[in-house]
Amino acid sequence: MEKVIGIDLGTTNSCVAIVENGTPVVIPNRGGYKTTPSMVAVTEAGKRLVGHIAKRQAITNAENTVYAAKRLIGRKWNSPQVKNAVATSSYRIVEGPHNDVRIVLRDKEFSVPEISAMVLQEMKVIAEDYLGESVSKAVVTVPAYFNDNQRQATKDAGEIAGLDVIRIINEPTAAALSYGFGRNIEKTVAVYDFGGGTFDISILEIGAHGVFKVIATAGDTFLGGEDIDARIIDWLVSGFKEEHNIDLRQDRMALQRLKDAAEKAKCELSSVRETEVNLPFIISSGRNEALHLQRTLTRQTLEELAEDLVERTVDICKQTLEDAKLGKDEIEEVVLVGGMTRMPKIQSAVQAFFEKEPNKGVHPDEVVALGAAIQGAALVDDKQEMVLLDVTPHALGIMTFGSYFEELIPQNTTVPTHRTKIFTTSRDNQTAVKILVMQGESQRAEENELLGEFILTGLRRAPKGQVEIEVTFEINADGIVSVRAKDLETGLEQSIQVTATSGLTREEIKTMMDNAKDDLVDRRTSEEFEAAKQEAEKLIAEIEKLFPQVQQIVASSDFGRDAIEKARAIVDKARSAIERRDAAAVKEQIEGLTRTHRMFKGVVAKT
Ligand code: AMP
Secondary structure, three states: OOOEEEEEOOOOEEEEEEEEOOEEEEOOOOOOOOOEEOOEEEOOOOOEEEOHHHHHOOOOOHHHEEOOHHHOOOOOOOOHHHHHHHHHOOOEEEEOOOOOEEEEEOOEEEEHHHHHHHHHHHHHHHHHHHHOOOOOEEEEEEOOOOOHHHHHHHHHHHHHOOOEEEEEEEHHHHHHHHHHOOOOOOEEEEEEEEOOOOEEEEEEEEEHHHEEEEEEEEEEOOOOHHHHHHHHHHHHHHHHHHHHOOOHHHOHHHHHHHHHHHHHHHHHOOOOOEEEEEEEEEEEOOOOOEEEEEEEEEHHHHHHHHHHHHHHHHHHHHHHHHHOOOOHHHOOEEEEEOHHHHOHHHHHHHHHHHOOOOEOOOOOOOHHHHHHHHHHHHHHOOOOOOEEEEEOOOOEEEEEOOOEEEEEEOOOOEEOEEEEEEEEOOOOOOOOEEEEEEEOOOOEHHHOEEEEEEEEOOOOOOOOOOOEEEEEEEEOOOOOEEEEEEEOOOOOEEOEEEEEOOOOOHHHHHHHHHHHHHHHHHHHHHHHHHHHHHHHHHHHHHHHHHHHHHHHHHOOOHHHHHHHHHHHHHHHHHHHHHHOOOHHHHHHHHHHHHHHHHHHHHHHHHO
16 A cells, blocks of 8 residues: 655654554654754755754854744735744745745745745655655645645645645644544544644544544644744843843844753753753954853743733633533543643643643654544545544635625535635626635635635626626635636636735746755765765775785785785775765775775785
8 A cells, every 4th residue: 555654844843654554653763853853954065954954053054044934834925924034033034926935045045835845855755764665645734723825835845845745634633633543432622732833722523433523623823832932032132131232133143042042941941940041152242252141041930921822822722612612511631732732831721721631641742743644544545444524724705895704614614615606797798707715704804814816707798797607615625725617607617817825836836846856866866975985985994904914915926916906996996986976986886895805804814
């Protein structure tokens, strides 16, 4: 059966899993870690780095290291979230050609899906190295509250990475799948998912025979551990300003160090009551004197700094329970997911709200990828008994006269779903009708997210009101929206021209895909070279060590001198291939080197 990997593409960390012999397992990366930082960097030499190696060099290469790209995916340039990121990120964010966002790394602009594709490609490579075969199919998770633009952009990222994303599933739903997998339970559960960048809450009914039905979901795609880190950074920066009258934000490297230290302190305060933030030589004063930052942060101060953020998650929980028409007492289990749920204050806030101790039995960093892998396996195996019914997190509708939002598909409707609506012409001989499709909860159209302009073109010429077009709005199981139209009188499908509002064009995706493919080939070649070089250098070193001894023993005969000359030639050829970085040539010489080494050892052993 074809292998499908499950990828949790996180704001801070990503994780990949697979179902092996019926058991879902997380695949460790080469360093042995089960999660990989969702970080991408380009070095001065133009080398692309992803994951731990990108994180390790982030402080010294802050301007060319991207973190938390997921906060920007599928967002428009003029959105408040992007403005916020522009002001606080250590890397450069600029406007793209479609009112979208581009990130500048070493003078080259990358779209956000391209950056996410680098992380996805890394996860694909981790899986391929582990499985020893190539993998092309994946289930990728997204925050439940992601809108269509964000989902579509995530799908584009998968395509750029060379992955066939057979399904997009919501993170809390994936967590619930993993929680309920193989346990044959019947329960109503709430999944509270607080990660690095986003917050989600989903309420599900887990039924017999593997039925997972989401009843309601909500969240905030710009609320996560990053915001708590930002509060700590603010606190450190303002303290430093008071003391030295210097704004540390002006220095990108200082900002990156602060970010690292803030996150570290936050994590430490989950197990201790106070910790010291210690950043020697953080900046130099105007008088050329190095200044240090040293401050004690207590758990209590952290809790005060984060209080309103935690409160916001609780308010969203309250609203979601109301949407689900359930009382707290009807929730039988609260499952905690996401790294931030390790914070004691968050655990106690959840416990206080739901009035029951949350379940900490699932691994908060791995459960989402495991759920994605479970769903992936179920999609390619018809024998698996599992039904997943998710909902749309946002209402879908159109803009009507007076800038009102007319809702067509309400929030929390089970997907896939569709609704039809009849449009009529309002002028004689009108040949085109424009429909603005949007997602959101506000009655005012401009407060919702514009998904696209759909223009029905080539309509029959007829007196006004006589052409009736039936438009079908569809949300598929990925939560992705599509629109179809039909002329009711003729039954003909009507063509629709879609203007993307922030996404990439097909041509752009194709070019980015080719680039990503080339990069992967380069990387594989470079890895192949490094491995061959290492092996060859080891053999050369051993041969060189034996040379004087062998020379002494065999140099008296012509045959011996000839053998030594040949050995020298092989070593020289291998050295020159290493110098040229020619992987194939180095590999070619390894056999000769191995033979020579064996022969030398034999000569020495015999005397
Ligand atoms: P996730 O997106 O689920 O990987 O969650 C990552 C977020 O969890 C980041 O903001 C981390 O700083 C945060 N995190 C991880 N471990 C801890 C911890 N022990 N205490 C507090 N926050 C943590």
